[in-house]
Amino acid sequence: MTETDTQPLIFEFTGNRLCLDFTNTIHDRAGTPRELLRSYSDLLAWGKQAHLLTEAEAQRLGQKANRHKTEAEAVLREAIALRETIYHICEAIATGTAPTESDLNAFNDMLAHVMTHACLQPQGNDFIWEWRHKEHTLDSILWPVVRSAADVLTSEDRENVRVCAADDCNWLFLDTSKNHSRRWCDMKSCGNRAKVRKHYSHKKQPAT
Ligand SMILES: [Zn+2]
Numbered sequence: 001m002t003e004t005d006t007q008p009l010i011f012e013f014t015g016n017r018l019c020l021d022f023t024n025t026i027h028d029r030a031g032t033p034r035e036l037l038r039s040y041s042d043l044l045a046w047g048k049q050a051h052l053l054t055e056a057e058a059q060r061l062g063q064k065a066n067r068h069k070t071e072a073e074a075v076l077r078e079a080i081a082l083r084e085t086i087y088h089i090c091e092a093i094a095t096g097t098a099p100t101e102s103d104l105n106a107f108n109d110m111l112a113h114v115m116t117h118a119c120l121q122p123q124g125n126d127f128i129w130e131w132r133h134k135e136h137t138l139d140s141i142l143w144p145v146v147r148s149a150a151d152v153l154t155s156e157d158r159e160n161v162r163v164c165a166a167d168d169c170n171w172l173f174l175d176t177s178k179n180h181s182r183r184w185c186d187m188k189s190c191g192n193r194a195k196v197r198k199h200y201s202h203k204k205q206p207a208t
Helices: 018-023 040-049 055-067 069-094 101-115 138-153 156-160 187-203
Strands: 118-123 126-131 161-163 172-174
Touching (some): 018 138, 018 172, 040 055, 040 138, 055 138, 069 138, 069 161, 069 172, 101 138, 156 161
Antiparallel strands (some): 118 126, 161 172
């Protein structure tokens, strides 16, 4: 069966950090890329599966998006631009190179915007980060993603961001394994593919 725009996608969350999972909303980055965020409702589906939105919140945003189609399309474009910016910065970090100034500027512009919505909310004796007006703002789904990226980049997590070793994948993940030896975004898919390929290349007979 082929995928249609109406079929809800099942996203994968193998990145160990929200911002890295968000960069993995495109398949086979280094091969023949397949976009998974094809509409604003895909973005909402991702938000629900990432536990950023409840069903009711997603419904409210979906209804608003239906009333403001141009705005929703703009948010989708913004989401993809943000995703690529975070990807470029994290991929640079993971491969030991410096992120470009234009990526950092783009990220910081977004961060400045997002932080205007940030607030602290008491929870018991503690405070937690919350977001003002999140239920009425179409791009609110991106705010926690931006904060997650800022957290990764300003913490020790930065050292453990990795790019999946499978040729065509290039998904990002945080290596939380004990000896920092995780190589694939997902052992079941990319890890197995690599193993199978290695197995066959070992079996290949030299040409006569
Ligand atoms: Zn992979």
